[in-house]
Amino acid sequence: MVSPGEPPRAGQRFEILVAMNPARKRTVRLTVALSAAVVLASALIYTSFSAASPALTPSQLAHQAQPGRSYQVTGTVAKGSVHRGGVGGAVLYFSVADRAGGGTTIPLAYTGTVPDPFREGREVIVTVEKQGSSYVGERNSLITKCPSKYKTAPAGENQNS
Amino acid sequence: MAGLGFGCLLLALAICAYGIVASIYGVRSGRTEFSESGRRSIYALAGILTVAFAVLEVAFLRNDFTFNTVADTSSRTTPTFYRAAAVWSSQEGSLLLWAWLLSLWSSLALFLTRKRMRDIASYATAILLGFGGFFISLMIFYANPFATTHPAPAEGVGLDPLLRFPTMMIHPPMLYSGYTLCTIPLAFGMGALLARRVDADWIKAIRRFAFAAWLFLGVGILLGARWSYSELGWGGYWGWDAVENASLMPWLTGTAFLHSLMIQEKRGMLKVWNVSLVLATGTLAIMGTFLVRSGVLNSIHAFGGATLGVPFVCLIAVLIAGSIYLVVSRRDMLRTEHRLDSLLSRESIFLANNLVLVGLCFVIFWGTYFPLISEALTGQEASVGPPWFDRYTVPLALVLVLLSGIGPVIAWRRATLANARRNFLVPLLTALVTLVALLGAGIADKPLAIAMFCCAAFVFGSIGQEFFRGVRARRTMAGEALPRAFTALVRRNRRRYGGYIVHLGIAVLFIGVAASSSFQHASELGLSPGQSTRVGSYTVRYVRPTATITPKYDEAHTGSTLSLGALLDVSKGGHHVAMLNPSEGYYASQEASQGTVGSLIGGQPVSHVAMNAGITRDVWSAVEPDIEAPALQRIVKVGNSTLSPEEALVAIGYLAREYLKHPPQAQFHFIVSPLVMWIWIGGLIVFGGGLIAIWPAPSVVRRRVAARARARSVRGLARA
Numbered sequence: 020m021v022s023p024g025e026p027p028r029a030g031q032r033f034e035i036l037v038a039m040n041p042a043r044k045r046t047v048r049l050t051v052a053l054s055a056a057v058v059l060a061s062a063l064i065y066t067s068f069s070a071a072s073p074a075l076t077p078s079q080l081a082h083q084a085q086p087g088r089s090y091q092v093t094g095t096v097a098k099g100s101v102h103r104g105g106v107g108g109a110v111l112y113f114s115v116a117d118r119a120g121g122g123t124t125i126p127l128a129y130t131g132t133v134p135d136p137f138r139e140g141r142e143v144i145v146t147v148e149k150q151g152s153s154y155v156g157e158r159n160s161l162i163t164k165c166p167s168k169y170k171t172a173p174a175g176e177n178q179n180s
Numbered sequence: 181m182a183g184l185g186f187g188c189l190l191l192a193l194a195i196c197a198y199g200i201v202a203s204i205y206g207v208r209s210g211r212t213e214f215s216e217s218g219r220r221s222i223y224a225l226a227g228i229l230t231v232a233f234a235v236l237e238v239a240f241l242r243n244d245f246t247f248n249t250v251a252d253t254s255s256r257t258t259p260t261f262y263r264a265a266a267v268w269s270s271q272e273g274s275l276l277l278w279a280w281l282l283s284l285w286s287s288l289a290l291f292l293t294r295k296r297m298r299d300i301a302s303y304a305t306a307i308l309l310g311f312g313g314f315f316i317s318l319m320i321f322y323a324n325p326f327a328t329t330h331p332a333p334a335e336g337v338g339l340d341p342l343l344r345f346p347t348m349m350i351h352p353p354m355l356y357s358g359y360t361l362c363t364i365p366l367a368f369g370m371g372a373l374l375a376r377r378v379d380a381d382w383i384k385a386i387r388r389f390a391f392a393a394w395l396f397l398g399v400g401i402l403l404g405a406r407w408s409y410s411e412l413g414w415g416g417y418w419g420w421d422a423v424e425n426a427s428l429m430p431w432l433t434g435t436a437f438l439h440s441l442m443i444q445e446k447r448g449m450l451k452v453w454n455v456s457l458v459l460a461t462g463t464l465a466i467m468g469t470f471l472v473r474s475g476v477l478n479s480i481h482a483f484g485g486a487t488l489g490v491p492f493v494c495l496i497a498v499l500i501a502g503s504i505y506l507v508v509s510r511r512d513m514l515r516t517e518h519r520l521d522s523l524l525s526r527e528s529i530f531l532a533n534n535l536v537l538v539g540l541c542f543v544i545f546w547g548t549y550f551p552l553i554s555e556a557l558t559g560q561e562a563s564v565g566p567p568w569f570d571r572y573t574v575p576l577a578l579v580l581v582l583l584s585g586i587g588p589v590i591a592w593r594r595a596t597l598a599n600a601r602r603n604f605l606v607p608l609l610t611a612l613v614t615l616v617a618l619l620g621a622g623i624a625d626k627p628l629a630i631a632m633f634c635c636a637a638f639v640f641g642s643i644g645q646e647f648f649r650g651v652r653a654r655r656t657m658a659g660e661a662l663p664r665a666f667t668a669l670v671r672r673n674r675r676r677y678g679g680y681i682v683h684l685g686i687a688v689l690f691i692g693v694a695a696s697s698s699f700q701h702a703s704e705l706g707l708s709p710g711q712s713t714r715v716g717s718y719t720v721r722y723v724r725p726t727a728t729i730t731p732k733y734d735e736a737h738t739g740s741t742l743s744l745g746a747l748l749d750v751s752k753g754g755h756h757v758a759m760l761n762p763s764e765g766y767y768a769s770q771e772a773s774q775g776t777v778g779s780l781i782g783g784q785p786v787s788h789v790a791m792n793a794g795i796t797r798d799v800w801s802a803v804e805p806d807i808e809a810p811a812l813q814r815i816v817k818v819g820n821s822t823l824s825p826e827e828a829l830v831a832i833g834y835l836a837r838e839y840l841k842h843p844p845q846a847q848f849h850f851i852v853s854p855l856v857m858w859i860w861i862g863g864l865i866v867f868g869g870g871l872i873a874i875w876p877a878p879s880v881v882r883r884r885v886a887a888r889a890r891a892r893s894v895r896g897l898a899r900a
Contacts, residue, residue, distance in 0.1 A: 045519070059539070060542070063542075063543060063546060063572065064546070066568065066571070067546060067568060068554070070564055070565075070567070070568045071550060071563060071564050071568075072562060072563060072565065073561070073562040074551065074560075074561040074562055074563060091562070091563055106705070107705035107706040107707065107713075108705065108845060108847060109704055109705050109706070130704065132413065132414045132415070132704070132849060133413075133804065133847075134414070135784060135785055135786050136342075136784050146565065157565075159414075
């Protein structure tokens, strides 16, 4: 095979032509290309599983969180839990409760951008890591999942509860 | 009025059904009058949907709250400009926009091909009407934009404040135009397979539409990025959000198609590949539409309570199965006419570019749908974040930009050493000089950004050289002056030089992306008036708080009741640079439980970003005032218990004054990002180049005549 980077020398090209008929050459090329694609795709698939953060509810997280691994937790912001702290108020502290209510709430310290719709009672998704007994939110990972993002909920429900 | 709108939808569905039957019968039986009639039903569909859309638009402008969609997404306090744009902010309205744009673009495509390829066009008509019928059925059975409530509510909920941004007027129509235009090549591709006519004719017929789809989708994506950057209090323009990704995927496969179709036109190669790309692009466009509406993936864009998953899954399954069946059953016809001569040729560079683009698309597809894949395979939903995407997309983007510099200058069929020396010396030198200059400037710690700058420089070198040579040739041949020679050059070869300009724009855009993502300084912190902080080489001082109560005419004209902000003084090395005034807007909600005063500001607050944008860098700022401060909340509480709805605004006035007198600490978000401006400039260059490439050449007819004459003389010669 001629590597794509360099033009073959005249002699080399001759050898290749003698050694392989065009059909065979194409088959070899195709095999090489396909195996490269398979290798790349497997790498992609492997890393996606190892780099992924499992999506858990707060109570699941409280049961099975291991330090040093990141999780994506989905839940609602617990009432009365939001306050700022740290240097210049850069850290946002809040607790996430199960969407269904009940269960455990987990307290977390988050830095980074806070989306506009973030409020108590709203559904949020945040990537966290367990450090000691508390959780630290990954920077800028907070997403507010507002069920009424484009379509505001009917009055009396959900809005600013 | 609602009755008229719904009647239009029913009629439209009937037209679709008739048109599908007529077109298929026409092409099967060879009775062209039926094919003609099928084509005319697309025009009729466009007319009837225009009426339906107008009915809805008028309802929004007239504040007709009997329409549920109007009551849900508009209000009297929503400024007129945003009321007009609110039509497509709801699930129902956006479906109508989709169907309407589909009918308009399809009509144009079928009108332009009315004298050609009768059989392919008939199948395409049936397929396009099928899409139209699908979307109209969704509206009739699932999400009726003309549903009403009697008696009408006195006031609507209002357009989501986040969407009150000028781009809202143009971003969705652009994106939807892109999506709907993607279905036109799909329809013609399927038509060509069905009619068993797979030469380059159908490709020539829809080339311009594929390009238009690509252009609209690209502009739509960039406008979305622009909205994210300058409206969301986040400061980023791309977050690998599921919906962003969904719009990028068909754009990538579309880009691949635009390149590989040239190989089919010139060499009769890659037929299976091209038709697969076209089918994939159309299917991905439908999947993009589906993603927003199904609620299957977490996205900041998803429509609330969306339930259209099942019908869309069915449509996508039909599309994929149909595509695979057609390609496999027609594979004999799709045999290539030539083989790749050499790995060093324009064909193989185009092929490489195609593989990279499709690879990128696969990476993004996998990452976007990973939560579903993971749940299906392991039973545990999991997702991958931006770092995972970056790991693969950054190197692929680098290769892509480099290829966009190599492609235009490498020879067709087989590049020789002499050819390479002639064409690659200047680009390589440009890249090398850039590398030395960057390393000399002491930026060595960001290898990926440096690599991107060098790749972009390579593109500038190669495209610049092409323009220089073309202009020089014209000047020596026609003796024209420089500007004239330049315009004549571009005018005579719109597609070629338009394409070069697009490459140039993409390189500029990626310089902006690489610089702003690698050399950004950001800071989030709380400040009180008088305090200052450093961001990169800039000093930002919080001078004083600001407040405005202008329920109808706030500064940004978005209809917020109250806006609290901060005046910031930005300086660099002691020199004043700019005054910035970011603010947060508070909007009225329709929530009686919040009290008379509370409901005036109880809606979703929205950041109004302030920035000093420049050629070299943007200084970006957003503020989050502490409206929950006890002193302010006390005013709301007292107002709630003592004031009637008419008087409630007085309390907001007090609140604003209290905020100015005793401002609590506010949270700030500052970003200093270099070269962000070049992302938008690059986008404009791409858009300009795209328009040049897509514009019909005035001499098309003349050239066609000339070509025919030439063909005749060649035949004559052959006979002689």
